[in-house]
Amino acid sequence: xxxxAIAVAFALTLGxxxxxxxxxxxxxxxxxxxxxSNFDGETLSLxxxxxxxxxxxxxxxxxxxxxxxxxxxxxxxxxxKTNNFGLWMNTEQVEFNPFPTYFHVLxxxxxxxxxxxxxxxxxxxxxxxxxxxxxxxxxxxVERFGAELIRLMSAKGLFGQNEVGVKFLSPTAYVAxxxxxxxxxxxxxxxxxxxFKDGKLLAKRGDSFAVNKTGxxxxxFTSAQEYPLLYGLTCVLLAIGxxxxxxxxxxx
Amino acid sequence: xxxxxxAFRFLSQPSPRALQxxxxxxxxxxxxxFLVGIGAxxxxxxxxxxxxxxxxxxxxxIFSGVPASVAVSSVTGQVAAASTSGALSYWRRGTIDLHLAxxxxxxxxxGVFFGVAxxxxxxxxxxxxxxxxxxxxxxxGSIGTIMMNEAVRALLKRRAGIVVREKLPxxxxxxxxxxxxxxxxxxxxxxxxxxxxxxxxxxxxLGSLLGIGGGFIVVPALVYLLRVPGNIVVGTTLLQMxxxxxxxxxxxxxxxxxxxxMLAFCLMVGGTIGAQFGASAGQYLRGDQxxxxxxxxxxxxxxxxxxxxxxxxxxxxxxxVIGAGGIV
Numbered sequence: 001x002x003x004x005a006i007a008v009a010f011a012l013t014l015g016x017x018x019x020x021x022x023x024x025x026x027x028x029x030x031x032x033x034x035x036x037s038n039f040d041g042e043t044l045s046l047x048x049x050x051x052x053x054x055x056x057x058x059x060x061x062x063x064x065x066x067x068x069x070x071x072x073x074x075x076x077x078x079x080x081k082t083n084n085f086g087l088w089m090n091t092e093q094v095e096f097n098p099f100p101t102y103f104h105v106l107x108x109x110x111x112x113x114x115x116x117x118x119x120x121x122x123x124x125x126x127x128x129x130x131x132x133x134x135x136x137x138x139x140x141x142v143e144r145f146g147a148e149l150i151r152l153m154s155a156k157g158l159f160g161q162n163e164v165g166v167k168f169l170s171p172t173a174y175v176a177x178x179x180x181x182x183x184x185x186x187x188x189x190x191x192x193x194x195x196f197k198d199g200k201l202l203a204k205r206g207d208s209f210a211v212n213k214t215g216x217x218x219x220x221f222t223s224a225q226e227y228p229l230l231y232g233l234t235c236v237l238l239a240i241g242x243x244x245x246x247x248x249x250x251x252x
Numbered sequence: 253x254x255x256x257x258x259a260f261r262f263l264s265q266p267s268p269r270a271l272q273x274x275x276x277x278x279x280x281x282x283x284x285x286f287l288v289g290i291g292a293x294x295x296x297x298x299x300x301x302x303x304x305x306x307x308x309x310x311x312x313x314i315f316s317g318v319p320a321s322v323a324v325s326s327v328t329g330q331v332a333a334a335s336t337s338g339a340l341s342y343w344r345r346g347t348i349d350l351h352l353a354x355x356x357x358x359x360x361x362x363g364v365f366f367g368v369a370x371x372x373x374x375x376x377x378x379x380x381x382x383x384x385x386x387x388x389x390x391x392x393g394s395i396g397t398i399m400m401n402e403a404v405r406a407l408l409k410r411r412a413g414i415v416v417r418e419k420l421p422x423x424x425x426x427x428x429x430x431x432x433x434x435x436x437x438x439x440x441x442x443x444x445x446x447x448x449x450x451x452x453x454x455x456x457x458l459g460s461l462l463g464i465g466g467g468f469i470v471v472p473a474l475v476y477l478l479r480v481p482g483n484i485v486v487g488t489t490l491l492q493m494x495x496x497x498x499x500x501x502x503x504x505x506x507x508x509x510x511x512x513x514m515l516a517f518c519l520m521v522g523g524t525i526g527a528q529f530g531a532s533a534g535q536y537l538r539g540d541q542x543x544x545x546x547x548x549x550x551x552x553x554x555x556x557x558x559x560x561x562x563x564x565x566x567x568x569x570x571x572x573v574i575g576a577g578g579i580v
Contacts, residue, residue: 074573075573075574076571076572076573076574077378077571077572077573077574078569078570078571079378079569079570079571079572080568080569081565081568081569081570082568083564086562087382087386087561087562088561088562088563088564088565088568089379089382090378090379090382090570093378095574097574145569148569149569149571151569152567152569152570152571153571182274182281183279183280183281213276217274217276217514218276220276220277220513220514221276221277224276224277224505224509224511224513225509228505228506228509229502229505229506231505231511231513232501232502232503232504232505232506232511233502234513235329235501235502235505235511235513235516236332236498236501236502238329238333238513238516238517238520239329239330239332239333239336239497239498239501239516239520240332240333240336240494240498242333242336242517242520242521242524243332243333243334243335243336243337243338243340243520243524244336244337244340245524246333246336246337246524246525246527246528247336247337247338247340247341250337250528
């Protein structure tokens with residue numbers, strides 16, 4: 001009986017909180033990104049506005065926004081080379097599956113100024129959290145290999161963090177620029193936007209955009225995956241054709 | 253050699269003005285002229301020396317940043333194209349021993365099965381790059397040393413004024429005493445089929461694992477071990493190489509999806525053109541000089557692999573995608 005009363009009271013405060021807090025509207029400038037043969041990166045904009053709560057006339061800041069962009073996941077492995085009898089070879093490895101192929105965090109201020117570590121950790125906002133949850137087996141090396149994997153991904157521009165990536169145009173409207181590198185994996189990218197005020201998480205919103213390899217390269221890639229035998233035969237015919245043509249043209 | 257690699261990487265990197273081509277399987281953008289260019293350069297050398305050029309092209313691609321697995325599989329396409337033009341011209345001259353080629357082809361395709369299976373297993377274990385480097389070091393190092401030794405001796409003899417007769421000793425070795433003898437009419441040979449099959453098996457395995465046609469191994473093996481006549485050996489080897497490389501392309505496509513058709517095509521076009529100029533340039537050099545240069549080149553590639561194995565890597569950590577779609 002007492003437990004039920006507490007639950008009801010908790011639900012009431014939660015409900016009241018939801019009615020009171022500000023909300024967020026957000027969108028992505030280009031929901032479909034096509035990668036063609038001369039693709040060398042694309043910039044897209046993420047923008048939105050803080051909506052006032054039901055009791056307010058206008059939303060009052062200052063607000064902070066964190067946007068987390070996550071690409072499709074694959075199974076990845078990080079390997080360490082060590083010197084054995086004079087030869088450098090891969091000796092240790094940790095698997096991370098699934099691990100995002102793309103992970104960027106954009107924010108309007110340094111993350112720890114916006115909120116505390118518990119909230120960042122709970123929402124998996126930091127890249128390290130991605131490595132921690134996906135590592136198999138959960139060994140002692142996970143921290144080290146995870147950090148190295150994130151470093152390698154960052155070097156390719158696939159992981160990153162920009163603490164001035166979100167700009168407020170007015171007290172409530174924000175915009176963020178995101179530049180995608182040329183070698184991203186196609187699939188669905190999720191953008192999760194978090195609204196903070198005084199260190200408290202007020203609202204969360206998810207959007208998405210799709211990255212698609214279009215054109216001839218995409219066709220070749222899917223053919224290699226889906227019709228490997230036909231793809232191989234085509235390669236052989238192409239080789240014989242080219243060689244034959246060369247032989248006929250030059251007649252040696 | 254290391255500085256050369258850095259310059260090489262710079263050339264192969266995407267630059268906004270140059271014509272970039274996206275390689276769908278390697279998943280990287282490369283300069284079209286760079287790819288056709290190294291195809292042509294290696295094609296020139298292969299025309300000059302009468303070799304397939306896979307042993308140069310695969311390392312060059314690896315050193316310029318193409319994943320080893322994609323480099324090995326895609327170069328097979330270039331070798332297939334190069335051996336087609338070669339085999340075609342020997343076919344017109346009628347200097348191919350079809351009977352001998354059939355035995356070599358069948359055994360080399362069995363070797364290819366083992367080679368491709370080993371390739372996949374090594375890649376999954378993360379040891380493919382290491383094995384490719386060690387195998388290149390051993391194969392090219394030993395072949396290069398033998399060739400260099402022979403070429404230097406020939407050069408010294410010529411300088412001393414001794415007339416070198418390029419005639420093989422006619423005595424029989426233990427190889428000619430093996431059972432299951434077969435008559436190869438075109439080659440005028442009556443020899444055991446076992447060494448023929450063994451040569452095919454070994455070259456099929458090595459060729460598919462390392463992305464080489466293996467002409468520089470098969471030709472000496474057929475000439476020195478089996479006494480196949482010089483006018484027959486090249487055309488027969490080219491035909492065998494064509495069949496073996498075709499089988500490798502198909503098996504690699506099915507097994508590891510690491511054949512990049514775009515990369516292979518760029519290399520083929522460059523290689524076919526380059527080979528023509530190499531073949532005409534070869535007429536101005538003497539045989540022993542050519543062999544000396546080829547030996548030096550083979551040794552240089554072997555040393556480059558040796559250095560990469562011994563020197564500490566720029567980055568001890570690496571990453572790879574595993575499972576479906578995992579190429580890098």
